[in-house]
Amino acid sequence: MVPGVEIADEELRRPVRPRVGRTGFLNCVPLFWGLARTAALLSIDLVEDTPDALAQRLLAGDLDVATVPVADYLLNRDRLVLLPGIATSSDGPVMSCAIVSKVPIVGLEGRTFAIASSSPTCGRLAQLLLKRQEVEGPRYVTSSEDLRAALQEADAIALTGDEVLRYAVDRAARGGLHVYDLGALWRRWTGLPFVFGVWAVRRDVAARAPHMVREVHGALLAARDLAMTEAAELARRAAEWEVFDAVTLEHYFTRALDYSLSDRQLAGLTEFARCTGHEDFTVDTTGPSAVFAPIT
């Protein structure tokens, strides 16, 4: 035993920063901007992954707080609670979540339909909308999020991401492909916004570390608010490193996407829950089955 070293080792143990998960998609760039500009990045351990992997890692205990696809949240809501007031939704075209198809939707009857494994919510939404269009019996297969590879095997794919955004922006890029914006279709059908991603925390973490959850929640809200205030500058800076121009990015960040989670979004979320077999889902905010982490 070396004198002094044991003590020092014990005292060197630092408090552990909350591990927070974000996607690498453009839709998370405003929050990243805000977390940077407010220096909250100093206080969290920010991890980047695909939406589906973030859900898995949150459930596995590898992350404390993460943005997760709403389909994953609904499937695991006995173990997860939402952070109030913040989500990723659209009230009309979302631009970055779509069905990309070789034929018009109505011609997909009996054809092969790929669902990108990274986009479970997008897949569920596409299935709902095809059913509503009375497109019977497409064969659903899981694919990678590589659109090109998926369309070698399948006739259509439902996926989320920046590649889809490209199709929304540039008709020429589509070539002969048909692109259906899932935010727009949902809105036309229900009259409601669609919530694609929510911010969630495990129930046990919310119970054990409410202070941490409050801090992360506050940091996310402040980041979101600052990013919206600085959206023009954010879009200009982001455009230097993306294939999209600043005008497109500002539109996407501030008009296509909505980072709030208010009554209209909650109504949209409840409607999606009802449509996907979670009829018992209600937005109760108190009691043991509360939807929201006890933030206040």
Next chain:
Amino acid sequence: MVPGVEIADEELRRPVRPRVGRTGFLNCVPLFWGLARTAALLSIDLVEDTPDALAQRLLAGDLDVATVPVADYLLNRDRLVLLPGIATSSDGPVMSCAIVSKVPIVGLEGRTFAIASSSPTCGRLAQLLLKRQEVEGPRYVTSSEDLRAALQEADAIALTGDEVLRYAVDRAARGGLHVYDLGALWRRWTGLPFVFGVWAVRRDVAARAPHMVREVHGALLAARDLAMTEAAELARRAAEWEVFDAVTLEHYFTRALDYSLSDRQLAGLTEFARCTGHEDFTVDTTGPSAVFAPIT
């Protein structure tokens, strides 16, 4: 071939962000703070690694710009150039680079002396200073940066890092160990500051992508300047997640460390080069063997 997909794939190719390497030590936190607050993190791909690994990755082409130990820079200066005006030095006690020894330095004759593999500059400096103290024949061995493990095998260790900083701050933590601040010893010996780390870029990258180097250099200087302006707030926020209090951290960031690279630092660097067999090192700023990347 799926129509449209080929075009989209080509057009989706984004410009690649410069890959910039920083250490995970506290001495890099001010730059991280500044890069976050100025939102430069949106424009670079910031990678964290140990100082020695950063040097290896920079030389291997895995990084475009990185902070590297001055010993690594001197050994590879045929392939590297410095970014002007920015470095990590101290003009007296540095607090985080030291010899930690079971016995007073003069008693190390013939004993085993460990050099942490992650701290090559610290090791070279310790060897120089022992020689100057006429401590003959310590057996130098390479160790991990785990101080406890190293001192099970060796009588002393030279290393850099936050664990050493703990010893500088808290005498009680040292137990029976002797701690020699290498910045203080160097200053007493030479009257000069010691440059521990420099920011370097490969010569071929500086020649091929001067605009990128200029952008990263500007971002680093702006980050450093903002961090110094906001040092009190930075120290307060950092202290929430470190074992050190805000007063200690502000002292460390603003008084122990110096992030400039001016004539005094360059004189210290030249003196260290001379002492370590790089007698031909001079701070020429033009021509093919220029020390500095052609930034302006």
